[in-house]
Amino acid sequence: VVCEIGPVDPNKNPWGPVEVEVNGGKRGTSLMVFTYRDPIPEGVQPSKGPKAGGTLITITGRFLDTGSKEDVQVNIGGMDCAVEHFGTAIICRTGEYRLEKVPSDHLPVRIQYGKGTTKSVSSAFQYLENPIVLDHQPRGSFICGGRNIVVTGSGFDLIQTAMIKVQGDNSSYVEHAHEKNDTLIQFQSPAVSSSLSQNVRTYIQLDNWMKELKPFDYHPNPSFNELKKKVITETSIIIVTGRGFSRAMTAKEAQAFVGDVQCQVNTLQDEKLFLDPPSTTPRARSRRQRRDTSPELLDLMVRAR
Numbered sequence: 001v002v003c004e005i006g007p008v009d010p011n012k013n014p015w016g017p018v019e020v021e022v023n024g025g026k027r028g029t030s031l032m033v034f035t036y037r038d039p040i041p042e043g044v045q046p047s048k049g050p051k052a053g054g055t056l057i058t059i060t061g062r063f064l065d066t067g068s069k070e071d072v073q074v075n076i077g078g079m080d081c082a083v084e085h086f087g088t089a090i091i092c093r094t095g096e097y098r099l100e101k102v103p104s105d106h107l108p109v110r111i112q113y114g115k116g117t118t119k120s121v122s123s124a125f126q127y128l129e130n131p132i133v134l135d136h137q138p139r140g141s142f143i144c145g146g147r148n149i150v151v152t153g154s155g156f157d158l159i160q161t162a163m164i165k166v167q168g169d170n171s172s173y174v175e176h177a178h179e180k181n182d183t184l185i186q187f188q189s190p191a192v193s194s195s196l197s198q199n200v201r202t203y204i205q206l207d208n209w210m211k212e213l214k215p216f217d218y219h220p221n222p223s224f225n226e227l228k229k230k231v232i233t234e235t236s237i238i239i240v241t242g243r244g245f246s247r248a249m250t251a252k253e254a255q256a257f258v259g260d261v262q263c264q265v266n267t268l269q270d271e272k273l274f275l276d277p278p279s280t281t282p283r284a285r286s287r288r289q290r291r292d293t294s295p296e297l298l299d300l301m302v303r304a305r
Contacts, residue, residue, distance in 0.1 A: 049128070133152075144191050145173075209291055233277070245271065
């Protein structure tokens with residue numbers, strides 16, 4: 001049985017069992033006691049967000065979980081705030097602020113319960129200008145991803161969720177920011193399918209606000225030739241040859257290891273890497289290699305940080 005309740009008579013108790021009467025005069029009374037009570041919202045956090053919306057705000061107070069999620073609507077200065085969690089606190093996600101005045105006034109947050117009850121927290125939330133992106137470095141990545149991308153600008157402190165998104169051919173690849181302050185956000189470039197290297201667009205998404213990063217190119221992973229000189233001494237220069245080294249990697253980003261010891265990358269060219277020899281005697285990185293019949297042959301590994 002589903003019904004819509006009416007208002008309580010102020011001269012009667014605001015609580016009691018639920019009674020159901022069906023055709024024929026038969027009645028049933030619930031064991032549960034139903035209580036009329038008005039929610040009391042008291043606070044809103046955070047108190048600011050970007051004009052594009054997407055900010056998760058938390059409304060706190062007493063008796064906020066009166067009724068059900070389906071009966072509750074929230075708006076901020078007339079703009080909808082979609083309810084995502086309903087309980088002792090209410091969490092909603094702000095929509096886009098469509099008025100011209102930015103920063104907005106300090107707007108009331110209104111909560112409507114069903115058709116007859118509206119509660120509000122006055123002067124609780126303010127819309128500010130969307131963040132500004134000024135630059136991004138570097139401007140490309142290998143398709144294997146993992147390159148550190150630094151985006152600079154302002155207004156990033158307002159942002160709760162920052163990600164870099166690569167889209168192409170109905171595919172999407174996402175990485176969330178690993179560091180953020182008001183003027184800088186850092187991401188790891190997402191790995192993408194090798195078939196999409198020339199047909200992708202890269203965006204930065206900050207809550208609901210998106211901006212395409214131009215230029216930003218994906219390049220095929222570098223290829224390596226077989227190492228010709230397999231015996232090195234303490235004074236040897238290790239030369240690694242191949243193709244595509246410098247397209248999305250610098251000498252500072254490159255790391256090289258002989259066995260378990262890191263080597264300094266001196267010079268990086270598109271077809272050559274020049275490495276200093278290990279400063280200490282390396283050992284095999286894996287147990288499998290340690291059991292090899294030629295323990296003096298060690299792996300040489302090159303990666304971009």
